[in-house]
Amino acid sequence: xxxxxxxxxxxxxxxxxxxxxxxxxxxxxxxxxxxxxxxxxxxxxxxxxxxxxxxxxxxxxxxxxxxxxxxxxxxxxxxxxxxxxxxxxxxxxxxxxxxxxxxxxxxxxxxxxxxxxxxxxxxxxxxxxxxxxxxxxxxxxxxxxxxxxxxxxxxxxxxxxxxxxxxxxxxxxxxxxxxxxxxxxxxxxxxxxxxxxxxxxxxxxxxxxxxxxxxxxxxxxxxxxxxxxxxxxxxxxxxxxxxxxxxxxxxxxxxxxxxxxxxxxxxxxxxxxxxxxxxxxxxxx
Amino acid sequence: xxxxxxxxxxxxxxxxxxxxxxxxxxxxxxxxxxxxxxxxxxxxxxxxxxxxxxxxxxxxxxxxxxxxxxxxxxxxxxxxxxxxxxxxxxxxxxxxxxxxxxxxxxxxxxxxxxxxxxxxxxxxxxxxxxxxxxxxxx
Numbered sequence: 001x002x003x004x005x006x007x008x009x010x011x012x013x014x015x016x017x018x019x020x021x022x023x024x025x026x027x028x029x030x031x032x033x034x035x036x037x038x039x040x041x042x043x044x045x046x047x048x049x050x051x052x053x054x055x056x057x058x059x060x061x062x063x064x065x066x067x068x069x070x071x072x073x074x075x076x077x078x079x080x081x082x083x084x085x086x087x088x089x090x091x092x093x094x095x096x097x098x099x100x101x102x103x104x105x106x107x108x109x110x111x112x113x114x115x116x117x118x119x120x121x122x123x124x125x126x127x128x129x130x131x132x133x134x135x136x137x138x139x140x141x142x143x144x145x146x147x148x149x150x151x152x153x154x155x156x157x158x159x160x161x162x163x164x165x166x167x168x169x170x171x172x173x174x175x176x177x178x179x180x181x182x183x184x185x186x187x188x189x190x191x192x193x194x195x196x197x198x199x200x201x202x203x204x205x206x207x208x209x210x211x212x213x214x215x216x217x218x219x220x221x222x223x224x225x226x227x228x229x230x231x232x233x234x235x236x237x238x239x240x241x242x243x244x245x246x247x248x249x250x251x252x253x254x255x256x257x258x259x260x261x262x263x264x265x266x267x268x269x270x271x272x273x274x275x276x277x278x279x280x281x282x283x284x285x
Numbered sequence: 286x287x288x289x290x291x292x293x294x295x296x297x298x299x300x301x302x303x304x305x306x307x308x309x310x311x312x313x314x315x316x317x318x319x320x321x322x323x324x325x326x327x328x329x330x331x332x333x334x335x336x337x338x339x340x341x342x343x344x345x346x347x348x349x350x351x352x353x354x355x356x357x358x359x360x361x362x363x364x365x366x367x368x369x370x371x372x373x374x375x376x377x378x379x380x381x382x383x384x385x386x387x388x389x390x391x392x393x394x395x396x397x398x399x400x401x402x403x404x405x406x407x408x409x410x411x412x413x414x415x416x417x418x419x420x421x422x423x
Contacts, residue, residue: 003354004375011373062344062383065369134373137380148377203367211365218400224354239400 001151004138006229008155011131013233014189016163018083018123021182022116024171025090028178034116041120045128053132057140063129069204072130076197079122083190084256086119087183091263126193131156159233183260191252192236195245202242214246321346324395326355326374331395331405338386339414345382347395349374355397357382359409362390388413 019042026034056063063071138148170178202210218239221228231237238245320339324347325332333345347357359369359382368391369384388411394403 001376003352004378007354007373007375062381065371065382065384069370130373133380134375134378137378138375141378145377148375151375203370205366210367223399 001147003224004148004151005155005158006224006226007134008152008157009159010155010229010233011127011134012156012159013162013230014193014236015124015127016159017166017189017234018186019120020163020167021170021186022086022120022123024167024178025182027171028175037114037117038120041117042124044117045121045123045125049125049128049132050135052129053136056129057133057136066204068129069200070206072127073197073200073204073206075122075126076193076200079126080190080194080197080252082115082119082122083186083193085115087186087190087256087260088263089115091179091183091260180264183264184257187253187256187260188235190256191249192234194252195241195249196236196238198245198248199238199242202244207244209242209244212243214241214243216240319344324348324357324393325350326357326395326397326405327351328353328397329404331357331393331403331407333393333407333409336407337410337412339416340386340388340411341414341416343384343386343411345369345371345384345393346379347371347374347382348379349376349397351397352376353397354399355395356399356403358394358396358403359384359386360392360394362392364392364406386411 019038022038023035026032026038055061135149135152138152142149170182173181198207201207216239221231221237221239223229223232223239228239241249319342321344322338323334324345326347326349328351343359345357345359347355349355353376355374356370356372357374358367360366361368368386369382371380371382374380391409391411392406393409394406396403
């Protein structure tokens, strides 16, 4: 039961995190009318994943291993692109807010409306097929024991509660801090998703180097422990990471975090023509 | 308004849909060309109902009788290259790995606890059934 609970928690966490931040953002800029679009993306991903999973489990056709790994790998890389786009789109919209140009925010939102549906869809759907196959396998087992299904359902439920708590937490902090923190969190999450996608493609044999490990800390952080689960579910941290995964992760974080920090600093400078005197004096020293 | 990321999204969706279609393999619904092998993954063993099968669609039906999450791998003749893998087999759950296997020598192994070299690594042989496998990705 605990083992199945942890699988459910791990599969649900990352999606809950991204959706939590997305909803907090939309609430912060008072665009509640966009919420249905986000939920549309989430709903579509859940329905399509469960439907595909059911037809692959109970129907006439299954999915070959190679196709499953390729789909998961490609979806992960696409999800990274979209989350990255979302981070910078939020910053751009925030600049509009800072200058109180509400029209700019509005135009970004109408332009990005379907982009938001896609971000929500990919955040949930990326691991959707794998999760659905796991859930349907638990359903099949429920003829003999209900424990696996109960555990899996509880795990997913707890991940949703954690996503909600994150939303409650970040929706309170002020806007500038909100963008800095959620942006930085999302960059680390997206880097993990990218590395995970690379690992899938390595498993499928599309990319080389599956057995060239940069580090293996499985003994200290067992992947089936609760803390291993949390690290995997939120940051996609793999205790046994290949050189290619590590390289891609570092390259992504290095590049995107640098651009992000520069953009945030640029905003602050342009927004602070009336800087506090105390600040000026320390800078002058 | 169609934005650039939206267009990219549609292209991506089409690619994934095409992959899903070409990657489809028949489930074991009375199809005589499919071979089902049951696997029992316990705390310290990985017992297969057969260690030989004819080439074509192979279905490994893996049941986890241990109390840790397990994974099942079909490896190439070097014992490293992954031919097929099924993850997230929670305790009490049965999951299937479907592979289109060419004739040759393979290894099977289970990984309860998801770490290390795994347990019950054993040789597995796929004999030539004469089935045309040109469609397969393997």
